[in-house]
Every structure is written in C-alpha cells, then in structure tokens.
Amino acid sequence: MIKEEKIILGIDPGTRIMGYGVIGVQGSALRIIQYGVLRLEKLPSHEMKLKKIYERISGIIEEFLPDEMAIEAPFYGKNVQSMLKLGRAQGVAMAAALGGDVPIVEYLPKKVKQSVTGNGNASKDQVAYMLEQIFNQKLEGQFEDATDALGVAVCHYNHSRTKALTGNNSAKKGWAAFVSENKDRVKGV
DSSP states (O other): OOOOOEEEEEEEOOSSEEEEEEEEEETTEEEEEEEEEEEOTTSSSHHHHHHHHHHHHHHHHHHHOOSEEEEEOOOOOSOHHHHHHHHHHHHHHHHHHHHTTOOEEEEOHHHHHHHHHSOTTOOHHHHHHHHHHHHTSOOOTTOHHHHHHHHHHHHHHHHHHHHHHHTOOOSOOHHHHHHHHOGGGSTTO
16 A cells, blocks of 8 residues: 655744745655745835745645645744734734645754754755765755755654654643653652
C-alpha cells in the first residue's frame, strides 16, 4: 500500500520579502514542490502589503492544499515598530491558513536552524547548504527567504516525525505536563 503524500507549507514572514516553501513528504522521502518569495517592498502602504500576503498565501493554499502550515515566529529586535509590522504579516499569513482550514504550527528561528543543521546559531548559508543535502538539489541563491521557508517546513517535518517516533503527542506543555506523565520518575507526587 502506498502512503499518501503529506504536503507542508513553510512560511518565513516578512514585510519587505516573504518566503514560502511547499514540500511533499511520503514516508521518509522529502521533495520540494515549489518555493519562492513574495516581494512587497514596492507596495505603497503596510495595508497593501498585508492584503498581498493574504491573497498570495490563500492562493498557495488553494493550489497545493497543504495538510499543515509551519511558520517562523518573529523574534524580538531593537525596533518595536518593525516587530509589530512583522507580527501583523505573520498574523495575516496565519489568517489565510485558518481560512483554508489548514492547521498552523509556529517555530522559533533557533529551533528551525537547530532542526535543519544541528546548530541553533547556524548562518543562512549553512541552512541552505543542509537543505540542498536533504533535498539533493541546488537551491536558487537569490531566494534566501524562500530557502528559510523550506527550512521551516523541514523543521516541522522533523518535529512531527520525532513526536510520532516517541509517541509524545501530548497537548500538555511544561513542567506540570512532565510531572503528570512521569509520576514514577518524580518523588513526592
């Protein structure tokens, strides 16, 4: 029996350039379906950028029918206004996924780098190199944000695979979850 291919959409949110990557997963085989960037820097207003993000992500969802969407979480920088704009861009991409009934998972940038390269402080070049090894194909250098989005999708695949292998599908998080799931390992419970 042939397993059905699972489609994962990875998003690297941005207000100037947004990267996206669509991968197919069949068993342990990964393939790139499509990747690219949405260039937003020439649009006249932040509102128009958000509209374009929503339209493009909705279109990608309609075209490829992903089973899940993985998105990189914004990281806190020095410029609060930039952080707010990036959060809006991420929110609009998430709204497009929700509108298409696509489940969303968010990953921190360090988690993505760690998952793809084994080093949470890896450079963009190191991530791109490892992705070329994973997919066994050369990636276009001018699409750095798209490469990052492929990394987010691969991170989600790796995380999902790890959860499936360990049986750790608990929705609980944190110390309380650990204690309730490991009473034999914690004294005094």
